[in-house]
Amino acid sequence: MTTFTLNGEVRTVNTDPETPALWVIREQLDLTGTKFGCGMAQCGACTIHVNGRAQRSCITPVSSLEGASVTTIEGLKGADGTLHALQQAWIDQQVPQCGYCQSGQLMSAAALLAENPSPSDSDIDNAMRGNVCRCGMYGRIRSAIKQVADASFYDAMEGNQNG
Amino acid sequence: MGKWTRRGVLSAGVVGGTGLVIGIAVRPGNPTETAGHLVTGKGENLLHIYLKIDDQNRATAILPHSEMGQGAQTALTQMLAEELDADWDLMRFEEAPADGAYANMALGRGYLFAGVNFPDAVVPTVDGLVLKLADALGMQITGGSMSIRSTGQYFIRAAGAAVREMLVNAASKAWGVPQDEIRTANSRLYHDTSGRSAPYSEFAAAAARVTPSSTPKLKKAGQFTVMGQSKPRHDIPSKVDGTAMFAMDVKRPGMVYAAIRRTPVAGGTLLRLDDSKARAMSGVIDVIKIDALKASGMLGAYSAGDSVAVVADSYWRAEKALAVLELEWSTKGKEQVSSASIFEQFDRDITAGVNRLVDVASGDADAAFDSATTLLTADYRVPYLAHTCMEPPNATAEVTADRAEIWIGCQNPLGFRQHLAANLGLDLEQVTLHNYFMGGGFGRKSNADYALQTAIIARRVGRPVQMVYSRAEDIKQDFYRPAVQSRFKAGLDADGKLIAWQNTYVDKHEPAEAPLIPYAVPTQDIGHVASPTHVPFGAWRSVDHSQHGFFTESFIDEAAHAAGRDPYEFRAEMLKDKPRLLAVLNRVAQEANWGRPMEEGRGRGISLQESFGSIVGQVVEVTVSGGKTWVDRVVAVIDAGYAVSPDGMKAQIESGIIYGLSAAMYGEITIEQGAVAQSSFADYDAIRMHDAPVMETHIINSGAAMGGAGEPGTPGVAPALANAIFDATGKRVRTLPVIKADLRSDAEASPSVAAVGA
Ligand code: FES
Ligand code: FES
Numbered sequence: 001m002t003t004f005t006l007n008g009e010v011r012t013v014n015t016d017p018e019t020p021a022l023w024v025i026r027e028q029l030d031l032t033g034t035k036f037g038c039g040m041a042q043c044g045a046c047t048i049h050v051n052g053r054a055q056r057s058c059i060t061p062v063s064s065l066e067g068a069s070v071t072t073i074e075g076l077k078g079a080d081g082t083l084h085a086l087q088q089a090w091i092d093q094q095v096p097q098c099g100y101c102q103s104g105q106l107m108s109a110a111a112l113l114a115e116n117p118s119p120s121d122s123d124i125d126n127a128m129r130g131n132v133c134r135c136g137m138y139g140r141i142r143s144a145i146k147q148v149a150d151a152s153f154y155d156a157m158e159g160n161q162n163g
Numbered sequence: 164m165g166k167w168t169r170r171g172v173l174s175a176g177v178v179g180g181t182g183l184v185i186g187i188a189v190r191p192g193n194p195t196e197t198a199g200h201l202v203t204g205k206g207e208n209l210l211h212i213y214l215k216i217d218d219q220n221r222a223t224a225i226l227p228h229s230e231m232g233q234g235a236q237t238a239l240t241q242m243l244a245e246e247l248d249a250d251w252d253l254m255r256f257e258e259a260p261a262d263g264a265y266a267n268m269a270l271g272r273g274y275l276f277a278g279v280n281f282p283d284a285v286v287p288t289v290d291g292l293v294l295k296l297a298d299a300l301g302m303q304i305t306g307g308s309m310s311i312r313s314t315g316q317y318f319i320r321a322a323g324a325a326v327r328e329m330l331v332n333a334a335s336k337a338w339g340v341p342q343d344e345i346r347t348a349n350s351r352l353y354h355d356t357s358g359r360s361a362p363y364s365e366f367a368a369a370a371a372r373v374t375p376s377s378t379p380k381l382k383k384a385g386q387f388t389v390m391g392q393s394k395p396r397h398d399i400p401s402k403v404d405g406t407a408m409f410a411m412d413v414k415r416p417g418m419v420y421a422a423i424r425r426t427p428v429a430g431g432t433l434l435r436l437d438d439s440k441a442r443a444m445s446g447v448i449d450v451i452k453i454d455a456l457k458a459s460g461m462l463g464a465y466s467a468g469d470s471v472a473v474v475a476d477s478y479w480r481a482e483k484a485l486a487v488l489e490l491e492w493s494t495k496g497k498e499q500v501s502s503a504s505i506f507e508q509f510d511r512d513i514t515a516g517v518n519r520l521v522d523v524a525s526g527d528a529d530a531a532f533d534s535a536t537t538l539l540t541a542d543y544r545v546p547y548l549a550h551t552c553m554e555p556p557n558a559t560a561e562v563t564a565d566r567a568e569i570w571i572g573c574q575n576p577l578g579f580r581q582h583l584a585a586n587l588g589l590d591l592e593q594v595t596l597h598n599y600f601m602g603g604g605f606g607r608k609s610n611a612d613y614a615l616q617t618a619i620i621a622r623r624v625g626r627p628v629q630m631v632y633s634r635a636e637d638i639k640q641d642f643y644r645p646a647v648q649s650r651f652k653a654g655l656d657a658d659g660k661l662i663a664w665q666n667t668y669v670d671k672h673e674p675a676e677a678p679l680i681p682y683a684v685p686t687q688d689i690g691h692v693a694s695p696t697h698v699p700f701g702a703w704r705s706v707d708h709s710q711h712g713f714f715t716e717s718f719i720d721e722a723a724h725a726a727g728r729d730p731y732e733f734r735a736e737m738l739k740d741k742p743r744l745l746a747v748l749n750r751v752a753q754e755a756n757w758g759r760p761m762e763e764g765r766g767r768g769i770s771l772q773e774s775f776g777s778i779v780g781q782v783v784e785v786t787v788s789g790g791k792t793w794v795d796r797v798v799a800v801i802d803a804g805y806a807v808s809p810d811g812m813k814a815q816i817e818s819g820i821i822y823g824l825s826a827a828m829y830g831e832i833t834i835e836q837g838a839v840a841q842s843s844f845a846d847y848d849a850i851r852m853h854d855a856p857v858m859e860t861h862i863i864n865s866g867a868a869m870g871g872a873g874e875p876g877t878p879g880v881a882p883a884l885a886n887a888i889f890d891a892t893g894k895r896v897r898t899l900p901v902i903k904a905d906l907r908s909d910a911e912a913s914p915s916v917a918a919v920g921a
Contacts, residue, residue, distance in 0.1 A: 016479070020479060032408075032412035032414075035411075038844055040844075042634075042844035076404070094814065096398075097818055098554070099602070128852040132844060132849050133553070134553045135822075137817075137818065141852070
C-alpha cells in the first residue's frame, strides 16, 4: 500500500511496489494525460512532478511516492480551473502538433520555471533535452517558455515599481 | 515482397485527371438516408456527406482524414467555411466514421461524382474495389500530403459552395425572390431589398432536398476571407491539459493488457515457446501465439512473422512476464544478413545493371561523357530508418464470434476496418473502428499489423484487451524507410557546364518522380535495378524523396564545386525555364543572406526540392568543430500554391525539417544477423531541444495548383546539411547519418602532430 497526494487529493494504491508510477497513474487512477513513450527515462513523455521536481514516472517505483505530493498534467491548472501560464502560452504559440509529447514538455517546463523564472537558452536546453518531440516543435516550445519567462520578468518589474 | 503502392489509383490519374472532378452533387435526401444515421444527432441536418447544420446554426465539417498533428482538420474546415460563407465561430469539425457508407459506390458516385462519367479505363477499378475508390477520393487515407490539396481542393471547397447554393435556392423559394438577389455572409442569408434575413439553420432541412448544381461556383483567391488566415487549431486546447484522447487513453470495462514480441528476423517463425515461468507470475492471464500476418495492396503490402503476446491485469505485469518467456525463433536462413552484406549486394546489383529500368533517357550518354572535360563519379548511401512515433503502436479491441470493435489511432481507418474484417472472417458491417488522435503517424500507422494483432489477442482472451508496443518492439517491428544506394556520374564541359547526368539506384517505390532532377541538363540517363532484401519497408515521411532528395541535391552540389561555381548560381542557371522553382531558390538565397562570408569552421549549404506538388528551398548553416556538427540555422521557403493556414503550414514545414534532420544527423537502423539491432532512443536518437536549429520559414503564394505541406519539408534538409558541412570542412558526406562521418580536420585527427607543428 502506498499513500500519496495526487493533484491535491490523497490517494492510496495497492499494487506491486516496484510498479512504475506511470502505470499506476494511468491504469489505476485513470489519469491518462501522462504518456508512455519509452519506459526507460529516454523521452520525457511521462514527466510528472514529485514534490515540485520533474521526474520520469516510467522509472519511478510507486512505492517511492509514499507521502509525496505528486502533480500530473491534469493538476497543472489552478484550483479554479485557470490554465497555467505555460498552458496558455502553448495555445498562444500553437505549440502542439500530434500533442503526444506535450504533457511531458509542459511538466518539464513548469518545473524549470518554478525553480528559475528567467531561464537562459542553455538553461532551457538543459531542462528540456530529456523531452523528445518527434513532431519537432522545439522552436515553438522555446518561444512559449520565453513568453512566460518574459512575462514573469515583466510582472516582477511591475511589482517592484508598485511596491 | 510485392509491389507496394500507396497511391496506385492516384497515379493512374483518377483525381489528377483534368475535368474529372468537376462537380460535387448531393442527391435529394440521399445523404440523410444512407449516412445520416451515422453522423447526425438531434436537430442536425446532413446537407452533404461532408457537412451538417444544426438548429443552433452551427455547421459541422465531417472530415475523411485523421489528425496526426498536421492541423489538416482545421485547414479543411477553413476551406469549407470559406465557400459556405460561414461564420467561423459557428464552425465545428469531426472525423468521418470508418464506415462503408462513407466510401461506398452510391456515395462515391452519387454524391461526389454525380453526373460525371468515369473514363472507361477507371471503371473496373472503381466498381471492383470500393477501397480503391475511397483512396482515389482521398476519402480516408491520410498520407501523401493529400488532405488539403486533394480532399480540400477538389471536394471540401466544392461541398461548401454547393451547400451555399442549395441554401440560397431554398430561401429563394420560401421568400419568392430570385436567387441572384440573395447574398450570404456569416452563416446567414440576406435579401437586402426586402430587408429579410435568416440563419442557414432555418433552411437546412429544405436545402437538404434541393438538387444542387453539378458545378458550384468557387471563389477566387482574391475573395478569400477565411482561407489564408492562421486560425487557431481546434485540437490544441485539449493537447495542453491532458484531456486529448489518444487510442492508448481508452479504457473499456474489464479491460486487460497485452505486451507483445514478434520474431526478430522478419518473416521468422516461432520454433519453441516455454511460458511456464510467465504463466506462474501474478496477474498473468494468458500467453498467446499469433501466426504470421499478411496484407497487400492499399495497406502497404506487408508480411510479418509470428509473434507472442502476454496478457495480464496490468501492462507492467504483462511486460515483465514477456521478458521471462523462453523463445526460440527461426532465422529463415537470414542469419548472415547484415547492413554490410546488404550494401555489398546493392553495390553488386548496381554494377551488374541487370534489367535496369529507365526513368529518364535523353541524349546520348556515352557520347556526352566522351566529350566532357571533367568527369565526376560518386556513390551515395542511406540506411534503413524507423518512424519512432511518439506514441508507440497500440490498440484496444473487443472481439466476439460475430462482432469486432477496435479503438485505435491510424492513418487509414476504412482500410484497417476492411483488413480486420477480412482476417477475422467477418463482414465489414460487423467491424466497428473508432479512430483517435495519433501520437505521430509519419507513415507507420498506415500498416494495419498492430490492429490485427490486437484483435486476434482479444478474440482469444474473450475480453477487452489493450495491446501496446514497447519502444523496443516499435523500433524492431517497423516498416522501414528502405536502405538505398545510388551511383552517379556527371560530365562537365570546358566552360563548366553540366552536360551529362547519369544515375543508377536500387529499388523504386513512390513517387515515381522522386529521383528526377529539375535542372536543364541536356543528357540524362536515370534508372534503377531491383535489389530486394527481407527487411520490411513502408511509407516514411516523404517516401522516396527522403533518399533521392539527399542524393541528387548533394551530387549537384558536387558538380557545382567541380565546375568551380557557386552552388546557388550553378543551380539557378539551369532553372531558367522553371520560373516557380527559380523563384523559390532565389528567395531562400536572399532570406539566408547567401554569399555573406562566414567564420572559419562554419558553412552554408543550399537545396531545392519539389515534392507532393510543393517546392521547398532550404539553406542550412552549420558549425563543425572537433568533428562534431552543430546545425545553427535553417531557412526554408515553400511555394505550395496557396497557404490555407500560413501558421499551420510553417509548423508543418518546420516539423518536416526536424524529422528529416533527426534522420540525417542520427538516424540509422542496422541489420545484424538478419535482425534490427536498435531498440531505444539511446541507439536511435532524435533531434532534441539542445541541438534543434533556429528556423525560419517563408511562404510564397504563387497561385499554382495546391501542394502538400506535411512531407515537403523533409527531403531537402539532409542535402542542405551535407552541402553546408562540405562548405565548412571540404569533406563530402555521402553516407548518412552524419554522426558516423569523420569530420575532424587533419589537425584534429592527429593532435600530437598538430601540437608539434605549433
Ligand atoms: S516514458 Fe518515461 S521517459 Fe519515456
Ligand atoms: S507534438 Fe508530436 S511528439 Fe511532440
